[in-house]
Amino acid sequence: MSATLAAYCGERVAAVRAAERFRRRRVIEGAHAPVVVADGRRCVNFCSNDYLGLAAEPALAQRMARAGETLGTGSAASQLVTGHNAEHAALEAELADWVGRERALVFSTGYAANVGVLSALMTRGDDIVADALNHASLIDGARLSGAHKHVYAHADAADAARKLDDCCAGNRLLVTDSVFSMDGDTAPLAALADHADSHGAWLTVDDAHGLGVFGREGAGRVAEAGLNSQRVPLLLATLGKSVGAAGAFVAGDEVVIEAILQSARSLIFSTAPPPALAAAARQGVAMARAGDDRRVHLMALIARFRAGARALGLPVNDSDSPIQPLILGDEARALAVSDALLARGFLVGAIRPPTVAPGSSRLRITLTAGHGESQVDALLDALADVLAAAESRRSA
Structure with missing residues (x-):
């Protein structure tokens, strides 16, 4: 017979404390x-x-407050019902322009974006080739997709190519962070793009820690490397880091983003971010580009x-x-x-x-x-x- 839930959880917490891993x-x-x-x-x-340094920037707070006075505090529905506001649409257009893609799609969080995009596009019979130190959301997105997962040695483009050689006949997705969140180093993006091209794979880059920091107008590590949508068809990043707001987005070709919109469960079944937050993010994007x-x-x-x-x-x-x-x-x-x-x-x-x-x-x-x-x-x-x-x- 199982212990009570409280007893079971108490044992788990005690084990975490004993290992000096309590947070x-x-x-x-x-x-x-x-x-x-x-x-x-x-x-x-x-x-x-x-x-x-935009999270406490008065201009963002003022923009959010003004928008809140007219748009309220919530979006009241998912994006595909009635939650998609003009502020969301404007933010997506400005994000696409910033990173040089045809279209962008905003999610509530970076986790939702990564899980939603990977599980929307990949399925059983497909292959995902992933860096060993990818963010947890990319790992979980790969798991949820049902695709077969291959892990290559951290930042090792040659090993990524070997893993691509092992893929089967389905679709192939090569996925990496640009800047790795716990080590601060950068993926060999150009080499990975070359291997993706030669193996018929789609390169996906999460530029969460590069956007705003690197590249012309802070467009990120992908832009800095000169990689367009043919070389990196799926570009993801967050709005809660350099932009100083909250949320995340994926950017790419028009038809790619439409396919994600129609099938990403983490977007379809989530209430849209508050329009006032999107307004603040627009201010953050403008200031990041000019920063x-x-x-x-x-x-x-x-x-x-x-x-x-x-x-x-x-x-x-x-x-x-x-x-x-x-x-x-x-x-x-x-x-x-x-x-x-x-x-x-x-x-x-x-x-x-x-x-x-x-x-x-x-x-x-x-x-x-x-x-x-x-x-x-x-x-x-x-x-x-x-x-x-x-x-x-x-x-x-």
Whole structure:
């Protein structure tokens, strides 16, 4: 006989705690800005994906408030019923123009977009070839599709080609993140596009962490690599990172997007995002496209952090993106260093399994255009002190 649900769940939570993998939500008071109040403690936020510093930008809030006064707070239905507002339509047109595609389709979240697109287009008898470190939503979308899944070694285009050779007679989808969320490195997009072409596969790229940061007008890593819709027929990205709002989208050729609209369950059976939120996202898109000054400042901060980390002997990954992980190894050490940084006024997340592989727990440091040089320098000083103290305790 089964234990009570409460007893079963209690055992699961206890096991997570024992493995130093227990995660909890911090309560943020006020805006989600570079400086926040987390659980009552004022600190500099170095674990945000708000790469251009737009999440607390007054212009977005004002646009959302004005739209809310006339459009209300909800869309009241799914997109294919009556939930598709003129603000949604305008946002999709502006997104398509930004990334150089014929059409875009907005989803409520990045997870919904990735799960919906992959499961809408692929089915049993098809093959999905995926990077080993793809985001969980891409992994789940592949599982839900029913297609046979092949996993290639992280960022290894040659191995991706070998996996494509193993595919059967059905449709083939090669899928990757552009910038990987836990390591900050970039996929070999041009090489993957070449292999997709030679194997008759469709390359799908989730540019969530590249959009707004790289490329002309911040159009992303795909645009930076010069890959059009023939080379990358499915381009996905989010609106909750550099754009400073919420939601996600897929962009591609007109007929491709129409096919997704007609069959993506995560879109068809979800209430559409609030129109006022779409209005705020439009403001964020406009500011991101015009945000070269923000990008220049962000790149300077990334270079400053990396130079300082190297000078201090800190174990930084090879990443030119705002994501700068420090691999610390075991869960307890990552947690202890994160807590020590918080005590010094820096919010830096400890990332542990199952998000990353066992033995690779880390601090995931993210830089934004909202940070200043002095804040980056202060973080480096704190990291040096905290890691030195932690090493002394381990050696004692």
